[in-house]
Amino acid sequence: MYDQSVLRLALNLLRSEEDARDAYQEAFLKAYRNLGSFRFECSFHTWLYRIVTNICLDHLRRRSVRKEDSAVVATAEGPRDLFEAVEDRRSEADPERDLLRRELGQRIQEALNRLGPRERLVFELKHFQGLRLRVIGEMLSTSEETAKNCLYRATQKLRAALA
Secondary structure, eight states, X not given: OOHHHHHHHHHHHHOOHHHHHHHHXXXXXXXXXXXXXXXXXXXXXXXXXXXXXXHHHHHHHHHHHHTOOTTEEEETTEEEEGGGSSOOGGGTTOHHHHHHHHHHHHHHHHHHHXXXXXXXXXXXXXXXXXXXXXXXXXXXXXXXXHHHHHHHHHHHHHHHHHO
């Protein structure tokens, strides 16, 4: 039931297919092992997302120590950016539009990468996963107001970076 949403969340947060699959497996194993400790204080979906986000935050912390480039993976053809592999047929007819779209995407990605892990997590959960701030606060074991403040800081940093 939660299979695709958990994998999508991990991929959005980690920007690495391999790390996302590892986090996905780890999250379901952790949920299974700790099912007895689920207290029904929140929905199962929120509890599972909290597990996934905590695992992803741990991966991001370890990655920041290692300083690896998460969106680039090694393939038989050489290094490849996962996000460039998604084909956009609408821009094929207009190379200039395609170039502008790629440049804007790169600027947005760079701005997102400059956010702290918690700010990026809150921003992506809100805007990419469509979760409510109350749920995000529950997932991060904090208040809705704290999640709101974190989202505000992330948005301000993104605006400044993209101005």
